[in-house]
Amino acid sequence: MTQAHDDDERDVAGERDERAAAPRRRPTLRMVAELAGVSTATVSYVFSGRNGGDSGVAEPTAKRVLEAADQLNYRPNRAARTIRTGRSDTVQLSLHMLSDPWSLAVAAAVNDEANRHGLTTLILADGDWYAALDRVESDVAYLDGVGTTDEGKRKLRELARRGQRLVVFSETLEPDGYDVIRSDAMPGCYLAMDHLLERHTAIGCLVAEGAVRSPEPSRYSPYLERMRERGLPIVPAHTASYADTQANAFTAAVALLSQEHRPTAIYATTDFAAIAAINAAHMLGLRVPHDVAVVGIGNTPDAQLVAPTLTTVGPSDFYERQAEIIVARALDADAHEPQLHEFPWSLFPGGSTDLDAPPRSSRATVLP
């Protein structure tokens, strides 16, 4: 009764002195219906169509409804639609690090693909994903760099069982109610090392902090393994680790390259670390690739943005195809059983290991 009472109060106040001011509350479908003199059902049909393209509403009626909506400045309430239909027309990306070019490339590709299908892309960055997943309604969620812990697996399974569609990027997880995109870096890492070993023996390594001490195989392993295989000494001072950011990678690279007996080549476990290494070399007055060669891992777009361009390994065509998989899952959730999608890696030679500078294409003008 009080609720109705509230309503009365608001209406009366509205009549009295808020008529001219901005309406406090967002207009609702019901208001539109009343103004147009039709039922709510009809208004809904005008805005959302009946069951497909055709609205099934007669021309003059539809016009009245649209005019009323326009006058009230009405837009449908998305939460209400979501609760009724169970669809949110939304794709959710949970990225482990916003500034990572790899993540950005995925985000850009998914955003394009989603827009093309009338979906909106929401990006969540480094917070508590599992909490966030409960706070946001989306048709599909993409998780990038999720942990392989049992705890993580359990949560993923729970989410999937609750009906949340998931696409997980992981090099180790198996599909379990959710899709897994896998692009195993290992073979690519060996390619990178082999490429360096064609011309170098004193190879340094720039590696993420966690991977150094971990006994599990990681992008660090191919470095150790190949060096051992060739009988090359693994100089402790030739391995530097960095924590997360490009700034840290830069500092690590400076340390690596400012030693007296510095390596003549650097194997970096991410593209952004490799780029940091190139910058570091420049700062120290070293020429790339003459004085020090660099390979990165990931084949991110940024690899083309440094000078010289970065030699890197990675999957090709990767971001676009990932985007297609994610968006397809959003559009018809249960078309196929959740799958494992694999992407093979290959080597993309650039100027950072080779003297022949590769071509660069982009748009720019100099005033006449």
Next chain:
Amino acid sequence: MTQAHDDDERDVAGERDERAAAPRRRPTLRMVAELAGVSTATVSYVFSGRNGGDSGVAEPTAKRVLEAADQLNYRPNRAARTIRTGRSDTVQLSLHMLSDPWSLAVAAAVNDEANRHGLTTLILADGDWYAALDRVESDVAYLDGVGTTDEGKRKLRELARRGQRLVVFSETLEPDGYDVIRSDAMPGCYLAMDHLLERHTAIGCLVAEGAVRSPEPSRYSPYLERMRERGLPIVPAHTASYADTQANAFTAAVALLSQEHRPTAIYATTDFAAIAAINAAHMLGLRVPHDVAVVGIGNTPDAQLVAPTLTTVGPSDFYERQAEIIVARALDADAHEPQLHEFPWSLFPGGSTDLDAPPRSSRATVLP
């Protein structure tokens, strides 16, 4: 009646053969209530508290409810909560370019601040913001780099009038039902030019494509104006324009610096263009700042990540304080009238114009 019929059908099927399989639908509050043998109201109180901290539910009852919820793997449906309470505990950022370090810095700061207050940050990148704003429910939306067109202004006003809280970053708009964050670049741009003019006369300009021909004042204007004031020749070949991306900026910088009579200093209208110029200089074998000095505009975090560090102008403390403004507006929407928030600019000298390399601090280790 058919809906009830649907329900029956589902239940029966559930009894028959889906009992062991994953439940198709997400568990609801009502299911929890039934399993725990209490009313929906009680369950709601357990999960959301009565009207503040205290749940007002007796200990043993609450325990039963939580166990039932756990067993069903229940999590509240966010859309339903949003529709009832009108709050989504969500902050929305609409960024004009995802890869722009400026935008990323804002995003990172807002994300931190929002997490600290139990809110979730959603990032929308270059799509149709106005459409997206209708597709996502959020307590406040931040718009970055919104157009100053009449059309844009009108849409903003409409959104604000519909009850959407907005914080707009703009150098020209005035508050109009929404907050405006302004950080006028002009004075800062003059600082940058003055800094270069202390030691240089042959100054080149790297400028966003749109700004060159536009008659409106932009970051390009201070360049022209100062050059004229000092009686310095404005060499057409010393101005290069780039479209949007860092790749384009790089190409433009190469063109600028590979001329016979190249400038000895470059005024770049964004930090990322300045960084591209530094990379270009390195590629061409030019030393920075000995052969060519560079200043950027924006004081983005990336300015610290190049070698040498970039001299730049910009607001200080900017990202954190913006984040506070945005989040505060999300928390209590109408605490204050929408305001204009201004941030003054200053000069941050770096190694790209000065031989004394500034200190760099970050974490990195070299193995012993």
Next chain:
DNA sequence: CGGGGTTATCGAATCGATTCGACCCGGGCG
């Protein structure tokens, strides 16, 4: 002129939560 088939519209149930007032029950007080 009446029966069958469209077509346009409406009424009402529903999605999953929140929240208000009412109710029940036991204890302290007069």
Next chain:
DNA sequence: CGCCCGGGTCGAATCGATTCGATAACCCCG
């Protein structure tokens, strides 16, 4: 002993949309 008070629960209305079945109006044809 009876009454009042307040903590704990419940029932039911409600948020803003979608959607099913029913109804009314209309047309065509026999």
